[in-house]
Amino acid sequence: CAALAFAAERPLIHFTPEKGWMNDPNGLFYDRKDDIWHLYFQYNPNQPYWNQPLYWGHAISKDLTTWTHEKLAIGPEHADEGIFSGSIVVDHNNTTGFFNESINPDQRVVAIYTNNADIQTQDLAYSLDGGYTFTKYSENPVLNVNSTQFRDPKVIWHQESYQWIMTVVQAQQYQIQIYGSTDLKHWNLHSNFSAGFTGYQYECPGLIEIPIVGTNETKWVMFLAINPGSPLGGSSDQYFIGDFDGFQFKPMDSYTRLVDLGKDFYALQTFSDVEKTDGVLAIAWASNWQYANDVPTKGWRSSTSLVRNLTLDYISTNPEKKLLSLVQTPVFESNVSKSTEKSNITLQKNDSIDFNADSGVFEFELNFKVLKKLTYPEVPNLDLYISTKDGAESIRFGFNPVIQAFYLDRTTDAFKNPFYTGQISANVEPYLDNEYKVHGVVDRNIIELFFNDGAVTMTNTFFLSEEANPCTMNLTSNMNDEFHIRSVSFKELSV
Numbered sequence: 275c276a277a278l279a280f281a282a283e284r285p286l287i288h289f290t291p292e293k294g295w296m297n298d299p300n301g302l303f304y305d306r307k308d309d310i311w312h313l314y315f316q317y318n319p320n321q322p323y324w325n326q327p328l329y330w331g332h333a334i335s336k337d338l339t340t341w342t343h344e345k346l347a348i349g350p351e352h353a354d355e356g357i358f359s360g361s362i363v364v365d366h367n368n369t370t371g372f373f374n375e376s377i378n379p380d381q382r383v384v385a386i387y388t389n390n391a392d393i394q395t396q397d398l399a400y401s402l403d404g405g406y407t408f409t410k411y412s413e414n415p416v417l418n419v420n421s422t423q424f425r426d427p428k429v430i431w432h433q434e435s436y437q438w439i440m441t442v443v444q445a446q447q448y449q450i451q452i453y454g455s456t457d458l459k460h461w462n463l464h465s466n467f468s469a470g471f472t473g474y475q476y477e478c479p480g481l482i483e484i485p486i487v488g489t490n491e492t493k494w495v496m497f498l499a500i501n502p503g504s505p506l507g508g509s510s511d512q513y514f515i516g517d518f519d520g521f522q523f524k525p526m527d528s529y530t531r532l533v534d535l536g537k538d539f540y541a542l543q544t545f546s547d548v549e550k551t552d553g554v555l556a557i558a559w560a561s562n563w564q565y566a567n568d569v570p571t572k573g574w575r576s577s578t579s580l581v582r583n584l585t586l587d588y589i590s591t592n593p594e595k596k597l598l599s600l601v602q603t604p605v606f607e608s609n610v611s612k613s614t615e616k617s618n619i620t621l622q623k624n625d626s627i628d629f630n631a632d633s634g635v636f637e638f639e640l641n642f643k644v645l646k647k648l649t650y651p652e653v654p655n656l657d658l659y660i661s662t663k664d665g666a667e668s669i670r671f672g673f674n675p676v677i678q679a680f681y682l683d684r685t686t687d688a689f690k691n692p693f694y695t696g697q698i699s700a701n702v703e704p705y706l707d708n709e710y711k712v713h714g715v716v717d718r719n720i721i722e723l724f725f726n727d728g729a730v731t732m733t734n735t736f737f738l739s740e741e742a743n744p745c746t747m748n749l750t751s752n753m754n755d756e757f758h759i760r761s762v763s764f765k766e767l768s769v
């Protein structure tokens with residue numbers, strides 16, 4: 275809660291640009307040789323709002339939690355152009371011919387991005403120093419359909435068909451296109467895929483194989499961002515689960531699933547070249563085009579989400595149905611500077627379980643049981659108020675068992691914008707008879723919520739007055755004998 279002029283609301287364990295504007299994460303990859311994680315991002319270093327010239331900014335990390343800012347990675351040829359979203363692959367076998375033996379196979383870095391000029395084309399740039407500086411391919415573009423709305427290539431290596439696979443959108447035709455290539459330079463159209471909510475346009479697709487927990491099986495997941503016009507308002511990510519043979523993606527069912535039920539989780543991208551098999555790592559942009567350019571931060575705008583580990587599992591969405599769904603858990607490393615833990619408390623009206631975290635960076639784990647099945651006109655609430663030190667401003671997170679939904683009320687005086695939805699909710703099916711788990715990570719101006727071990731997630735930013743941090747927590751109920759707290763822990767985090 276200390277008064278940190280202008281810095282109070284900058285998250286510590288989420289990446290933010292030093293100054294200027296950031297949107298989508300791009301080019302995420304892991305350098306196996308130097309054990310370094312690379313994050314690139316849509317970046318306007320000159321103003322704290324989206325504008326061209328637009329660059330790929332760059333940061334690196336050893337722990338996926340704290341990031342070191344690096345120099346601009348790729349920039350446009352002209353001031354009214356942009357290096358739009360795209361991805362990076364490591365070309366171990368030098369399929370492109372860009373590398374010679376002096377470049378370690380684990381550092382043969384090739385970026386595939388959209389060049390936004392009079393039209394949008396897919397272009398290549400390669401790096402001979404492991405991802406710090408890039409040279410644009412002299413014969414760009416590598417893919418041109420003469421469209422102004424053709425963008426966001428995400429490339430993976432598909433071992434079974436032994437080729438590179440690109441997903442890219444014909445944004446305003448509502449088409450994800452799947453292309454194949456053996457050298458990243460020549461691309462053949464294999465198929466088109468359209469599904470889900472349309473919104474105004476498609477953006478940032480991605481196709482990746484994800485393990486099903488507790489089995490040796492995997493499924494392919496197609497991610498798709500839409501903006502504006504998401505059912506949650508503005509921009510959000512959806513996904514489809516199915517099979518992929520190197521040419522066509524075939525969804526296993528006709529359901530459109532949402533990645534995250536919050537308002538600030540967009541343009542998710544997975545990391546390339548990660549050596550783990552127990553999940554796929556990804557990062558999203560923690561904002562929403564509806565108000566991203568207007569949020570009250572000083573000199574910088576937007577953070578990423580935490581890194582998430584993605585797996586698949588069968589999740590109860592109601593008592594009759596288990597749906598194969600993404601399970602998302604946060605990945606970060608931090609020290610616990612202070613903590614408290616309580617268990618087996620049946621909350622009474624005047625009870626309050628309290629915690630204070632001066633730094634405004636903390637996590638909580640809450641495991642509770644709903645004791646009585648109440649119906650209207652009862653309105654039972656289990657509430658976690660998260661407030662500034664003086665108590666003048668709060669956000670409210672809670673659960674109502676009659677509605678069977680969690681809610682977040684992030685309305686504050688510090689940010690008024692007609693698109694900035696104050697109240698957001700998520701219906702969650704209990705993981706056991708009337709029992710729920712919540713893992714929350716709060717980092718100055720963002721709250722990421724993981725319900726029932728990541729079966730449902732909800733990510734939202736929030737804004738307190740300048741110099742104020744969210745640091746006082748009070749867990750309460752408006753009703754006697756309705757909520758049994760099996761356990762609750764709060765941990766103040768530092769890095």
Ligand code: FRU
Nearest residue numbers: 298316358359425477478541
């Ligand atoms: C998504 C997006 C992409 C585009 C980039 C431009 O947020 O609109 O489609 O490549 O941002 O900054």
